[in-house]
Amino acid sequence: MRAAVFEAPGSIVVVDRPDPVLVDPGDAVVRVTATCVCGSDLWYYRGQSPRAHGQTIGHELVGVVEEVGADVRTLRPGTTVVAPFRWNDGDCPHCRWGAPVACLRGGIWGQPGADGAQGEAVRVPFADATLVAVPDGAATPALVPSLLALSDVMGTGHHAAVAAGVRPGSTVVVVGDGAVGLCAVLAAHRLGAERVVACSRRPDRQALARRFGASDVVAGRGDDAVAEVLDLTGGVGADHVLECVGTAESMRTALAAVRPYGGVGYVGLPHGVELPVGTLFGRGLTVGGGIAPARRYLPELLADVLAGTIEPGLVFDHRVGLEQIADGYRAMDGRQAVKSLCLLG
Amino acid sequence: MRAAVFEAPGSIVVVDRPDPVLVDPGDAVVRVTATCVCGSDLWYYRGQSPRAHGQTIGHELVGVVEEVGADVRTLRPGTTVVAPFRWNDGDCPHCRWGAPVACLRGGIWGQPGADGAQGEAVRVPFADATLVAVPDGAATPALVPSLLALSDVMGTGHHAAVAAGVRPGSTVVVVGDGAVGLCAVLAAHRLGAERVVACSRRPDRQALARRFGASDVVAGRGDDAVAEVLDLTGGVGADHVLECVGTAESMRTALAAVRPYGGVGYVGLPHGVELPVGTLFGRGLTVGGGIAPARRYLPELLADVLAGTIEPGLVFDHRVGLEQIADGYRAMDGRQAVKSLCLLG
Numbered sequence: 064m065r066a067a068v069f070e071a072p073g074s075i076v077v078v079d080r081p082d083p084v085l086v087d088p089g090d091a092v093v094r095v096t097a098t099c100v101c102g103s104d105l106w107y108y109r110g111q112s113p114r115a116h117g118q119t120i121g122h123e124l125v126g127v128v129e130e131v132g133a134d135v136r137t138l139r140p141g142t143t144v145v146a147p148f149r150w151n152d153g154d155c156p157h158c159r160w161g162a163p164v165a166c167l168r169g170g171i172w173g174q175p176g177a178d179g180a181q182g183e184a185v186r187v188p189f190a191d192a193t194l195v196a197v198p199d200g201a202a203t204p205a206l207v208p209s210l211l212a213l214s215d216v217m218g219t220g221h222h223a224a225v226a227a228g229v230r231p232g233s234t235v236v237v238v239g240d241g242a243v244g245l246c247a248v249l250a251a252h253r254l255g256a257e258r259v260v261a262c263s264r265r266p267d268r269q270a271l272a273r274r275f276g277a278s279d280v281v282a283g284r285g286d287d288a289v290a291e292v293l294d295l296t297g298g299v300g301a302d303h304v305l306e307c308v309g310t311a312e313s314m315r316t317a318l319a320a321v322r323p324y325g326g327v328g329y330v331g332l333p334h335g336v337e338l339p340v341g342t343l344f345g346r347g348l349t350v351g352g353g354i355a356p357a358r359r360y361l362p363e364l365l366a367d368v369l370a371g372t373i374e375p376g377l378v379f380d381h382r383v384g385l386e387q388i389a390d391g392y393r394a395m396d397g398r399q400a401v402k403s404l405c406l407l408g
Numbered sequence: 409m410r411a412a413v414f415e416a417p418g419s420i421v422v423v424d425r426p427d428p429v430l431v432d433p434g435d436a437v438v439r440v441t442a443t444c445v446c447g448s449d450l451w452y453y454r455g456q457s458p459r460a461h462g463q464t465i466g467h468e469l470v471g472v473v474e475e476v477g478a479d480v481r482t483l484r485p486g487t488t489v490v491a492p493f494r495w496n497d498g499d500c501p502h503c504r505w506g507a508p509v510a511c512l513r514g515g516i517w518g519q520p521g522a523d524g525a526q527g528e529a530v531r532v533p534f535a536d537a538t539l540v541a542v543p544d545g546a547a548t549p550a551l552v553p554s555l556l557a558l559s560d561v562m563g564t565g566h567h568a569a570v571a572a573g574v575r576p577g578s579t580v581v582v583v584g585d586g587a588v589g590l591c592a593v594l595a596a597h598r599l600g601a602e603r604v605v606a607c608s609r610r611p612d613r614q615a616l617a618r619r620f621g622a623s624d625v626v627a628g629r630g631d632d633a634v635a636e637v638l639d640l641t642g643g644v645g646a647d648h649v650l651e652c653v654g655t656a657e658s659m660r661t662a663l664a665a666v667r668p669y670g671g672v673g674y675v676g677l678p679h680g681v682e683l684p685v686g687t688l689f690g691r692g693l694t695v696g697g698g699i700a701p702a703r704r705y706l707p708e709l710l711a712d713v714l715a716g717t718i719e720p721g722l723v724f725d726h727r728v729g730l731e732q733i734a735d736g737y738r739a740m741d742g743r744q745a746v747k748s749l750c751l752l753g
Contacts, residue, residue: 160647
């Protein structure tokens with residue numbers, strides 16, 4: 064099969080790799096029909112995190128089951144599935160507690176020795192527990208981008224909202240206008256937030272944030288953004304702030320824009336971020352987040368995608384084929400694209 | 409009237425002070441019938457936090473209304489009341505949102521210019537919003553210690569449990585065996601935790617923790633405590649950890665004893681505490697707490713005290729009169745007492 068691999072910073076190539084085969088009786092082989100490039104893929108692309116020469120890449124996928132092992136009970140060849148960005152056994156204490164992302168036998172597509180999602184097919188461990196089936200005939204071409212968004216970005220934006228404690232009637236600020244931030248706007252709106260303030264200075268992203276349910280847009284950054292939020296909230300601050308960037312400045316903005324005893328959900332992988340305990344304690348803030356338990360959220364979000372009430376696939380604004388996936392990286396690296404979709408077959 | 413004041417580190421004296429009078433129409437004057445010494449009072453007693461020579465002290469009290477201003481509607485002379493450790497107007501955005509502790513016009517007994525609770529009487533601003541009435545005849549001598557515990561320690565222990573997300577069936581670890589830690593054990597048990605692990609090496613506190621609902625006691629500290637918790641939980645860690653000390657070591661213990669994607673509630677004022685963002689993000693932890701909104705919790709906790717289902721007053725193990733209140737400080741400073749009760753009149 065053909066699959067993208069990391070060659071060196073700035074260089075993604077598509078090469079021939081062995082077709083995946085069943086190894087364990089709980090495995091499935093899934094033919095990938097759609098994958099995409101994640102903001103986190105840019106870390107190794109930019110040389111900001113290490114990755115081996117020739118390593119597989121990509122961790123978001125929608126596909127069709129091609130083959131299943133002897134122990135697989137809920138899937139059959141031909142079923143369309145969404146895969147979360149990590150596999151999980153569904154049976155360890157963390158899985159059973161609702162944290163499949165911490166599964167003791169879990170892993171992520173593209174880790175050493177595993178297939179990457181940016182390829183024609185993947186071997187899926189613990190297929191019954193990992194994959195979520197899409198009803199026959201439901202995965203129309205128009206719906207595929209939104210299904211694919213459930214692999215990671217929509218679940219991650221939703222996790223920020225859940226971790227921050229968003230509830231019906233909340234006033235929410237979302238820091239970050241990348242794909243995750245935009246999905247966080249959608250998630251907050253979906254959870255019943257009355258007011259959702261998106262932070263963005265780019266007209267196209269402002270427009271999508273509004274389409275996703277933002278009631279207000281703040282164009283400033285840092286202290287300016289905080290001042291605008293305080294102005295919008297009568298000096299009080301937001302009930303909940305969703306930090307979807309991961310920089311020191313974005314976290315400072317989040318901690319200053321939230322009201323006393325409010326909640327901050329953070330899902331941007333922290334780079335240089337500090338959590339000042341004096342501020343947190345003194346203002347009574349709750350801070351939570353981390354890597355999203357995407358598998359846990361998948362069924363409820365899938366139901367809403369199928370019902371047409373959310374359309375997270377709108378975050379994709381660039382399309383490539385597998386052989387041109389390097390273009391998808393370049394467009395996101397150069398900020399010409401929010402998120403690059405890659406359709407196969 | 410007679411009231412205790414701070415003279416210098418290690419020196420608490422009882423002096424004559426002016427009787428409080430009504431100043432604003434929402435005020436009440438309350439004659440104090442019971443007060444106590446808080447762990448946080450030891451900071452200035454030990455010279456660890458600054459306090460002016462001659463400043464009033466104490467912030468926990470049960471009393472009887474003596475006089476009310478023209479605007480006071482819900483209280484009348486003779487009513488027994490519990491005061492939370494801060495007063496609040498009940499009407500600002502923070503009060504209305506459930507964070508009266510952040511009231512824009514709030515304050516704490518013993519702050520410069522205010523009466524301290526360790527005295528014969530206090531002026532209470534915003535009396536209707538601040539004070540919680542005890543039904544006539546209910547404040548029996550046997551019940552007074554538990555009513556007094558609602559001023560601060562029980563509400564603070566409860567806040568740790570709420571901030572950590574304790575729910576029915578939870579496995580909870582409480583770090584700290586002071587009055588707040590013991591109340592946190594009681595709070596976790598009250599909220600339906602199935603397993604409550606108290607950390608204490610002192611037999612009398614272990615016994616009280618068990619009476620408050622602890623199912624297990626861990627005697628180790630630091631890494632030893634973590635190892636014991638992991639052993640008790642099959643290597644998983646606790647669903648929720650309540651950090652009721654405020655030291656760097658106690659927070660490290662809390663963050664290591666909690667399971668991935670679990671919650672840490674912390675209510676010990678942090679001294680040298682760090683919140684390592686890499687650990688928090690990587691383990692998906694939620695951390696919340698700070699100064700407890702004691703007023704918000706008072707009605708529900710009072711109902712349980714009156715019903716006899718909780719008895720937080722058991723944390724008091726030393727009794728003094730007002731003129732001997734310095735003894736109450738000494739006993740707590742020397743760790744001979746968990747918490748000193750001071751009965752007046």
